[in-house]
Amino acid sequence: MTLRSWRIQVARPPHRVMLLVGAILVLSVGAVTCSVPTGDGMGDNGNAIDPVFPANYRETFTEVRDCRFSSSHPGMIRVLVNDIGASAYLNDQNPLPVGSIIVKETFEGTTCENTNELSLWSAMRKEAAGFDPVDADWYWQDVLPDRTVLNDTKARCIACHQVDACLARDYMCTTP
Numbered sequence: 049m050t051l052r053s054w055r056i057q058v059a060r061p062p063h064r065v066m067l068l069v070g071a072i073l074v075l076s077v078g079a080v081t082c083s084v085p086t087g088d089g090m091g092d093n094g095n096a097i098d099p100v101f102p103a104n105y106r107e108t109f110t111e112v113r114d115c116r117f118s119s120s121h122p123g124m125i126r127v128l129v130n131d132i133g134a135s136a137y138l139n140d141q142n143p144l145p146v147g148s149i150i151v152k153e154t155f156e157g158t159t160c161e162n163t164n165e166l167s168l169w170s171a172m173r174k175e176a177a178g179f180d181p182v183d184a185d186w187y188w189q190d191v192l193p194d195r196t197v198l199n200d201t202k203a204r205c206i207a208c209h210q211v212d213a214c215l216a217r218d219y220m221c222t223t224p
């Protein structure tokens with residue numbers, strides 16, 4: 049299909065397009081309200097789970113580990129933490145405060161500049177005591193660049209983060 053014919057098709061029924069966009073918005077907002085994690089990024093009611101970090105996290109989160117080559121994934125990484133956890137992370141506090149949100153950005157390429165090269169977010173949020181007493185009450189997520197939650201249990205994360213060097217810093221692995 050040429051660009052020209054695509055334009056004409058979209059231009060003809062604008063009200064339908066707007067209705068569709070509206071319906072998708074309503075559905076996606078409604079979907080996140082009462083879903084409980086089950087591990088595959090979908091809640092117990094089949095609805096999508098929200099990422100633990102806001103879309104505009106870069107405006108408020110502090111960079112606690114600067115851009116470097118990742119030892120766990122091919123690519124470059126950078127770590128940012130919200131206000132609740134930033135100074136605690138920087139001071140190797142163990143445990144970090146409830147409400148701390150840690151976001152690791154992974155980039156293809158050789159810098160952490162280009163958001164088009166961002167391939168994955170890995171995120172952890174410190175929950176209230178009792179959430180996961182075995183592993184210090186962290187909630188774990190991998191999130192795709194379109195903010196789809198890929199998985200939301202510790203199953204694919206915990207083996208690496210349980211090594212002594214990470215345990216000493218409340219499961220944090222990135223060295224200064």
Ligand code: HEC
Pocket residue numbers: 117118119120121125127150151152170171172188189190199202204205206208209219220221222223
């Ligand atoms: C293969 C081992 C491995 C696996 C699996 C793994 N991690 Fe990590 N993670 C690391 C290492 C090593 C670091 C230190 C930074 C780096 O080199 O990437 C790290 C760093 C992080 C950080 C930055 C905070 C910090 O300093 O530790 C977050 C957040 C994170 N990982 C979340 C996750 C989540 C969520 C999962 C599972 C979905 C996961 N990781 C799976 C090894 C792993």
